[in-house]
Amino acid sequence: xxxxxxAAVFQTAWTGDKESMIQAHxxxxxxxxxxGAQVLCFQELFYGPYFCQVQDKAFYEYAEQIPEGxxxxxxxxxxxxxxxxxxxxxxxEEQPGVLYNTAAVIDADGSYLGKYxxxxxxxxxxxxxxxxxxxxxxxxxxxxxxxxxxxxYICYDRHFPExxxxxxxxxxxxxxxxxxxxxxxxAYLWQxxxxxxxxxxxxxxxxxxxxxxxxxGDNDFYGTSYFVDxxxxxxxxxxxxxxxxxxxxxxxxxxxxxxxxxWQFYRDREPNTYGPLTAP
Numbered sequence: 001x002x003x004x005x006x007a008a009v010f011q012t013a014w015t016g017d018k019e020s021m022i023q024a025h026x027x028x029x030x031x032x033x034x035x036g037a038q039v040l041c042f043q044e045l046f047y048g049p050y051f052c053q054v055q056d057k058a059f060y061e062y063a064e065q066i067p068e069g070x071x072x073x074x075x076x077x078x079x080x081x082x083x084x085x086x087x088x089x090x091x092x093e094e095q096p097g098v099l100y101n102t103a104a105v106i107d108a109d110g111s112y113l114g115k116y117x118x119x120x121x122x123x124x125x126x127x128x129x130x131x132x133x134x135x136x137x138x139x140x141x142x143x144x145x146x147x148x149x150x151x152x153y154i155c156y157d158r159h160f161p162e163x164x165x166x167x168x169x170x171x172x173x174x175x176x177x178x179x180x181x182x183x184x185x186x187a188y189l190w191q192x193x194x195x196x197x198x199x200x201x202x203x204x205x206x207x208x209x210x211x212x213x214x215x216x217g218d219n220d221f222y223g224t225s226y227f228v229d230x231x232x233x234x235x236x237x238x239x240x241x242x243x244x245x246x247x248x249x250x251x252x253x254x255x256x257x258x259x260x261x262x263w264q265f266y267r268d269r270e271p272n273t274y275g276p277l278t279a280p
Contacts, residue, residue: 002152002198003253005147007174007204008037012226012244013212014049018062021047022071026078028246033082035248038108038147040194041078041176042088043210044155045101047071048091050180053217055131060083062092066104067112080110084088085145087152089178101133101154103178107250108146108156116141118154119163126182126219127247148253158193161200162277168201168266173253176206182219183241190224195232201222202260211242227251230259 008010015021025042028209032040044050051059066072071090079086085108092102092115101118117136121129140163142151151172153163158177167175177194181187190209198205204227211223223242227249239245260266 001254002151005174005252005253006036006038006149006248007147007206007227007251008032008035008040008204008246008248009176009208009225009227009239010042010244010246011208011211011223013210013221013240014214015164016215018047022023022074024244026075029075029078029082029084029086031246032248037084037159037248038175039087039145039150041152041178041206041208042089043208044178044180045090045091046089048176049214049216050131050219051216052129052180053126053214053219055128059132060099063091063099065094066090066092066102066115070105072104072112076106076110076112079106079108083108085147085150087150089152099133100136101129101192102136103152103154103176105143105145105150105152109143113143113145114141116152116154118157120157120160122156126217127156128184140170142167142170142172151175155176155181155254158174158197159189161197164197164201168203172201172203172205173256174206174251175201176208178208179210180219180221181209183222184220187222190222191226191238194226195228198228198230200265202228202256202263202265204253204256205236209246211240211271229255231255232279247268
């Protein structure tokens with residue numbers, strides 16, 4: 001039996017200031033809702049630049065508490081108004097000096113469902129994330145939303161298969177991967193890893209990337225956001241590699257049962273043999 005949800009992702013370029021960036025995302029939410037979208041995910045660190053291209057403690061000011069801070073509250077009101085599930089990738093301050101790269105999940109009635117904290121933190125040229133973030137300690141939660149069971153795995157996480165599998169074991173039907181990823185470093189992986197994860201774990205994936213070259217570095221963010229199904233098929237067209245774009249796609253979650261009945265990956269796992277994989 002068909003079970004279709006209408007899902008959206010939004011890729012955009014840094015506007016130059018925080019407030020206009022927030023307003024651009026508010027408008028994207030309204031546009032998505034006008035197209036019938038029921039769930040929308042923004043890009044990594046959505047209301048700021050990707051400041052991890054430099055190491056500057058001034059950017060600590062972008063962090064706020066979740067869910068007590070003003071941005072979450074602002075988007076809770078918007079989610080309630082629009083009847084739209086929202087995934088908000090943000091900079092979180094748990095307490096002064098304890099900072100995370102986090103996604104807050106808001107249900108369609110405006111209620112705060114919880115957060116995922118990015119687990120794997122890179123520290124390479126142009127991605128100095130350990131300067132800004134602690135490794136996440138949230139595990140891999142799956143959120144029961146108005147549209148189904150949703151997980152989040154943030155940017156660099158996608159290179160590590162363990163979290164993808166943990167989300168599947170916890171019952172995820174759709175996993176969002178909000179990112180800030182650049183053309184020269186990772187483009188050859190972008191349309192490989194998330195489709196492979198969708199197949200291996202038998203769920204839908206929404207991959208989001210920002211666009212443009214920002215003033216704080218020379219990374220060329222190449223967009224090309226997309227949805228992919230558990231057969232590694234893109235759902236509709238892939239987004240532009242240069243322009244801001246809202247993409248809205250219908251996802252038939254009935255395909256999950258079809259694929260899982262065909263390939264019994266969860267049945268045929270042998271977790272008792274995997275102990276060495278978790279050795280330090």
